[in-house]
Amino acid sequence: MSPINLKSPITVAHGDGIGPEIMAASLRVLEAAGAQLEIETVEIGEAVYLQGHSSGITAETWDSLRRTRVFYKAPISTPQGGGFKSLNVTVRKTLGLYANVRPCVAYAPFVETRHPKMDLVIIRENEEDLYAGIEHRQTDEVFQCLKLVSRPGCERIVRYAFEYARANGRRKVTCLTKDNIMKLTDGLFHKVFDEIGQDYPELEKHHAIIDIGAARLADTPEDFDVIVTLNLYGDILSDIAAQVAGSVGLAGSANIGDQVSMFEAIHGSAPDLAGQDKANPSGVLLAGVMMLNHLGQSPVAERIHNAWLATLEDGIHTADVYKAGRSKALVGTKAFAEAVIARL
Amino acid sequence: MSPINLKSPITVAHGDGIGPEIMAASLRVLEAAGAQLEIETVEIGEAVYLQGHSSGITAETWDSLRRTRVFYKAPISTPQGGGFKSLNVTVRKTLGLYANVRPCVAYAPFVETRHPKMDLVIIRENEEDLYAGIEHRQTDEVFQCLKLVSRPGCERIVRYAFEYARANGRRKVTCLTKDNIMKLTDGLFHKVFDEIGQDYPELEKHHAIIDIGAARLADTPEDFDVIVTLNLYGDILSDIAAQVAGSVGLAGSANIGDQVSMFEAIHGSAPDLAGQDKANPSGVLLAGVMMLNHLGQSPVAERIHNAWLATLEDGIHTADVYKAGRSKALVGTKAFAEAVIARL
Ligand SMILES: CC(C)[C@H](C(=O)O)[C@@H](O)C(=O)O
Numbered sequence: 001m002s003p004i005n006l007k008s009p010i011t012v013a014h015g016d017g018i019g020p021e022i023m024a025a026s027l028r029v030l031e032a033a034g035a036q037l038e039i040e041t042v043e044i045g046e047a048v049y050l051q052g053h054s055s056g057i058t059a060e061t062w063d064s065l066r067r068t069r070v071f072y073k074a075p076i077s078t079p080q081g082g083g084f085k086s087l088n089v090t091v092r093k094t095l096g097l098y099a100n101v102r103p104c105v106a107y108a109p110f111v112e113t114r115h116p117k118m119d120l121v122i123i124r125e126n127e128e129d130l131y132a133g134i135e136h137r138q139t140d141e142v143f144q145c146l147k148l149v150s151r152p153g154c155e156r157i158v159r160y161a162f163e164y165a166r167a168n169g170r171r172k173v174t175c176l177t178k179d180n181i182m183k184l185t186d187g188l189f190h191k192v193f194d195e196i197g198q199d200y201p202e203l204e205k206h207h208a209i210i211d212i213g214a215a216r217l218a219d220t221p222e223d224f225d226v227i228v229t230l231n232l233y234g235d236i237l238s239d240i241a242a243q244v245a246g247s248v249g250l251a252g253s254a255n256i257g258d259q260v261s262m263f264e265a266i267h268g269s270a271p272d273l274a275g276q277d278k279a280n281p282s283g284v285l286l287a288g289v290m291m292l293n294h295l296g297q298s299p300v301a302e303r304i305h306n307a308w309l310a311t312l313e314d315g316i317h318t319a320d321v322y323k324a325g326r327s328k329a330l331v332g333t334k335a336f337a338e339a340v341i342a343r344l
Numbered sequence: 345m346s347p348i349n350l351k352s353p354i355t356v357a358h359g360d361g362i363g364p365e366i367m368a369a370s371l372r373v374l375e376a377a378g379a380q381l382e383i384e385t386v387e388i389g390e391a392v393y394l395q396g397h398s399s400g401i402t403a404e405t406w407d408s409l410r411r412t413r414v415f416y417k418a419p420i421s422t423p424q425g426g427g428f429k430s431l432n433v434t435v436r437k438t439l440g441l442y443a444n445v446r447p448c449v450a451y452a453p454f455v456e457t458r459h460p461k462m463d464l465v466i467i468r469e470n471e472e473d474l475y476a477g478i479e480h481r482q483t484d485e486v487f488q489c490l491k492l493v494s495r496p497g498c499e500r501i502v503r504y505a506f507e508y509a510r511a512n513g514r515r516k517v518t519c520l521t522k523d524n525i526m527k528l529t530d531g532l533f534h535k536v537f538d539e540i541g542q543d544y545p546e547l548e549k550h551h552a553i554i555d556i557g558a559a560r561l562a563d564t565p566e567d568f569d570v571i572v573t574l575n576l577y578g579d580i581l582s583d584i585a586a587q588v589a590g591s592v593g594l595a596g597s598a599n600i601g602d603q604v605s606m607f608e609a610i611h612g613s614a615p616d617l618a619g620q621d622k623a624n625p626s627g628v629l630l631a632g633v634m635m636l637n638h639l640g641q642s643p644v645a646e647r648i649h650n651a652w653l654a655t656l657e658d659g660i661h662t663a664d665v666y667k668a669g670r671s672k673a674l675v676g677t678k679a680f681a682e683a684v685i686a687r688l
């Protein structure tokens with residue numbers, strides 16, 4: 001009998017721009033913490049696009065993903081110009097990653113924020129809406145993009161949000177749509193929210209129009225708990241929430257599907273920062289923590305999360321969150337990872 | 345020879361919810377300041393919808409608008425349920441009000457804000473995008489909404505924004521789109537921005553993706569000057585900007601067309617506040633100031649604006665901006681208007 005392999009197979013992509021640095025830093029932490037991972041490394045993004053794959057991804061990578069079912073992905077760049085599809089969207093849609101889970105938490109007083117009490121999770125529908133990718137030229141002068149919303153799509157994400165709230169001891173779920181204008185599409189999302197909400201009598205349920213909802217999120221994010229919304233609104237709201245919590249550099253996310261899941265930072269590849277050992281690896285590291293929980297390696301996940309918190313609390317900060325007076329040491333990507341490892 | 349009529353004809357709608365109170369208060373201020381207006385009063389909104397006009401507006405109102413070419417409009421309500429079109433959108437589209445101009449300014453230290461230096465204007469495309477109103481049911485389970493973007497539409501709004509910046513001594517114009525995903529529609533908007541921007545060498549020009557742009561607007565709004573963007577983004581961003589400046593209750597707007605223009609508060613009819621003499625009339629009053637400038641009655645406009653500022657500075661505040669310690673008197677709608685009049 002061959003020995004049982006306790007390691008979880010995962011597919012890792014190091015990405016573009018700051019991707020390779022922050023992914024390397026993060027993997028060092030995961031390894032040092034004792035995460036049991038069997039890594040298949042794949043190449044995606046810029047180089048792959050330029051090899052002629054318009055989606056930025058190859059058949060081998062798809063094979064790996066179907067095998068490991070877990071994708072740990074650094075940010076990537078899409079080359080300028082037409083003809084290149086967004087890799088993030090291709091992966092999310094091809095693998096049916098319908099739920100994009102984005103926690104945004106303030107780490108006051110260690111990271112400066114105007115909203116020290118903020119602790120919310122955005123559950124973003126991840127396959128439909130304007131991201132369906134149906135866009136065309138009607139005439140030389142008129143272009144169209146189709147916004148698609150289906151009942152099964154709404155039901156799945158809304159159900160996911162309520163289940164998430166219940167499982168994580170959250171008390172309130174807020175649905176944001178623009179159904180005063182888009183009465184059919186956004187109207188359906190709102191209607192499904194009201195229907196499915198009835199199965200969760202213990203949870204507070206709210207709906208607001210996206211414009212005033214976004215304004216409240218920007219101004220009083222501490223009033224929100226779980227937010228469930230359509231794809232594009234979720235994209236915009238999660239950057240707002242992460243930023244007012246302290247920095248978009250601190251937020252990780254999980255893209256959940258029935259078969260495969262993907263874990264990534266919510267920020268981009270920041271090419272201007274690349275290769276300087278300056279970027280904050282926290283977003284991809286916290287995505288890694290979400291991945292370890294998903295893989296059933298929760299004790300390791302918790303150890304990393306605590307060490308990471310201790311690092312922030314000790315005032316060891318990368319440039320994006322460094323604040324003279326409040327912070328103690330300004331460190332680079334590698335040194336930040338070492339500091340986390342020292343606190344494991 | 346009959347005497348020349350120096351009064352500008354305008355169409356006024358008192359609206360629903362808090363509409364009648366704030367419009368009455370505002371008209372009292374305009375009159376007391378010596379605005380030369382010949383008012384045609386029309387009914388729109390809830391009552392008109394319920395009389396069976398699915399658009400909330402009657403043929404007589406259209407006649408009045410085509411005659412006066414200026415619409416001073418209080419917020420209205422659309423009844424719940426399908427079958428009622430948004431009156432705001434109907435008016436904007438029918439009359440070709442292509443530019444929605446929304447200044448958002450902090451009035452620190454008189455009104456509490458985290459962004460005392462903020463002073464920006466959002467120029468929102470006002471006819472196209474998902475507001476084209478093309479939405480349908482594909483199957484029982486699938487709904488679609490069409491996002492429409494045309495080159496003439498982009499050119500007109502982008503040109504307007506640059507001309508506005510030039511005429512108002514602004515230095516920087518920022519374009520926000522999601523053209524990494526919507527390469528044709530949002531891509532066209534961005535492209536037209538780059539093209540037309542070349543005619544304005546003296547202005548700083550920037551583009552950002554809407555998600556990170558919205559996050560920056562929420563976090564550091566003082567970095568923005570003029571923003572030009574598509575309809576739905578402009579809707580969301582203007583609520584964010586007005587709220588972080590102090591209150592959505594303080595922002596007025598102008599909807600500009602080639603023939604007709606409309607002036608309104610950016611907030612809604614707040615039915616829960618109606619009839620209590622509590623609402624802040626500032627949004628509709630500042631829309632009135634924009635209207636007087638549009639009508640060539642700038643000295644009166646300035647007198648009102650200064651008296652309004654003096655009222656805020658004297659700490660005479662409605663509940664939405666009242667802050668114990670900072671404010672001196674908590675007043676209602678009518679008393680606020682009287683305080684402005686006393687300072688004319
Ligand atoms: C890079 C881009 C395609 C992506 C999105 O729009 O979803 C990003 O902004 C995100 O939020 O993950």
Ligand SMILES: CC(C)[C@H](C(=O)O)[C@@H](O)C(=O)O
Pocket residue numbers: 180181211430432433579610612
């Ligand atoms: C009431 C609604 C139709 C309107 C809009 O979406 O444009 C409002 O939010 C606004 O910003 O003027």
